[in-house]
Amino acid sequence: xxxxxxxxxxxxxxxxxxxxxxxxxxxxxxxxxxxxxxxxxxxxxxxxxxxxxxxxxxxxxxxxxxxxxxxxxxxxxxxxxxxxxxxxxxxxxxxxxxxxxxxxxxxxxxxxxxxxxxxxxxxxxxxxxxxxxxxxxxxxxxxxxxxxxxxxxxxxxxxxxxxxxxxxxxxxxxxxxxxxxxxxxxxxxxxxxxxxxxxxxxx
Numbered sequence: 219x220x221x222x223x224x225x226x227x228x229x230x231x232x233x234x235x236x237x238x239x240x241x242x243x244x245x246x247x248x249x250x251x252x253x254x255x256x257x258x259x260x261x262x263x264x265x266x267x268x269x270x271x272x273x274x275x276x277x278x279x280x281x282x283x284x285x286x287x288x289x290x291x292x293x294x295x296x297x298x299x300x301x302x303x304x305x306x307x308x309x310x311x312x313x314x315x316x317x318x319x320x321x322x323x324x325x326x327x328x329x330x331x332x333x334x335x336x337x338x339x340x341x342x343x344x345x346x347x348x349x350x351x352x353x354x355x356x357x358x359x360x361x362x363x364x365x366x367x368x369x370x371x372x373x374x375x376x377x378x379x380x381x382x383x384x385x386x387x388x389x390x391x392x393x394x395x396x397x398x399x400x401x402x403x404x405x406x407x408x409x410x411x412x413x414x415x416x417x418x419x420x421x
Contacts, residue, residue, distance in 0.1 A: 220333065220334060220335035221335060221411065221412065222332055222333070222335065222369075222411070222412050222413065223247050223248075223337045223338070223409070223410065223411055224332075224337075224338045224339065224348050224369060224370060224409075224410040225240075225243070225244050225247065225337070225338070225339035225340075225407065225408070225409050225410075226339075226340070226345035226346075226348065226374055226376075226400075226402070226407060226408045226409075226410070227240055227339065227340060227341040227342075227344070227345050227376075227407045228341070228342070228345060228376035228377065228378075228402035228403065228404055228405070228406050228407055229341075229376070229377070229402075229403070229404030229405050229406075229407075229421075230404070230405060230407075230421045231341050232272055232273060232275075232276030232277070233269065233272055233308070233309070233341065236276075238276070238421070239419075239421045240407050240419060240421050241276060241277075243407075243409075243419055244304065244306070244337070244339050245280070245304075247304075247337055247409070248303045248304055248337050250303075253279060253280045253281050254280045254281065254303040254304060255280070255281045255283070255301065255302045255303045255304070256277055256280050256281065256282055256283075256302065256303060256304040256305075256306055257282070257283045257284060257285050257299070257302050257304070257305055257306070258270060258273040258274075258282065258283075258284040258285070258306050258307075258308060259284070259285050259305060259306070259307045259308065259340075259344070260273075260284065260286075260308040260310070261287055261307075261308075261310070261314070261315040261318055261319065262307070262308055262309055262310025262311050262312060262314065262315035262342075262343040262344065263308055263309065263310035263311075264310070264314075265286045265287060266308075266310075269308055270284050273306070273308075283302075285298070285299070287318055287322070290318075290319075290322035290323070290324040290327075291322065295324070295327055296327050296330060296331075299327050299328070299330075299331040299336065300330070300331050300334050300336065302331070302336050303336065303337060304336070304337045304338075304339060305328065305331065305336055305337070305338050305339065305340075306339050306340060306344070307338075307339070307340030307341070307343070307344025307347065308340065308341060308343070308344055309340075309341045309342035309343050309344060310342075310343050311343065312342075312343040312346055312347060312352050312354040312364065313352075313354065313356060313362065313364050315343055315347065316347060316352065316364055316365070316366065316367075319367075325367055328367060329367060329369065332369055338369070341376075342376045342377070345374055345376050345402075345407075345408075346366065346373075346374050346375075346376065347366050347367055348366065348367055348369045348370050348374075349366045349367075349368070349369075349370045349371070349372055349373050349374050349400075350365070350366055350368045350370070350371060350372060350373065351363060351364070351365065351366055351372070351373040351397070352364040352365075352366045352373065352374075353373060353375065353386075353387060353390050353391075355383075355386075361386045361387075361390065363390065369413065370410055370413060371397075371398045371413070372397045372398030372399055372400065373391075373394070373397060373398075373399050373400070374399075374400040374401075374402065374408075375387040375391075375399070375400070375401045375402065376402050376404075377402075377403075377404060378401040378402055378403050379403040379404055384401075387401070405420055405421045406418060406419070406420050406421075407419045407420075407421065
């Protein structure tokens with residue numbers, strides 16, 4: 219059986235710091251002798267070029283690439299993603315990202331890659347999306363519930379140290395009696411192996 223790994227990042231990472239510990243941790247999960255094939259997916263920020271540039275700078279000693287929304291239409295997109303060691307999903311608008319993935323079938327591509335042993339990782343929107351349910355802001359005032367990719371049970375709230383977000387999430391979570399809920403402050407991250415939580419990493 220393929221070992222399956224997901225790293226959910228709540229804060230830190232290359233977009234906020236140089237030589238980020240959590241990115242080193244991610245690379246260690248997959249470490250081989252040769253550089254790793256790691257692809258950035260910036261759908262949640264509408265493929266923001268500055269964000270993509272930062273990714274290339276941070277992972278320049280590996281084999282970095284990125285997958286844009288246009289690439290989702292490629293006939294061989296599944297082979298492209300399956301050939302990777304790591305997928306790294308950027309932050310931004312969770313709802314927008316999930317809608318685009320579901321419309322293009324890229325959500326299925328990611329699920330298949332995960333079953334094939336490609337490591338899934340991401341920050342904020344890219345951390346929430348692997349769970350069954352996402353509860354995130356639609357705009358500044360309104361939070362909504364969305365269906366996630368469902369590799370992991372329950373739901374994750376990043377930036378839990380943000381008062382407004384914490385209050386909104388807690389209010390939503392209270393009736394969710396049987397659900398598995400994870401809350402992460404900005405320096406906390408979760409590593410799941412074969413859908414089991416194996417480590418909580420504070421940076």
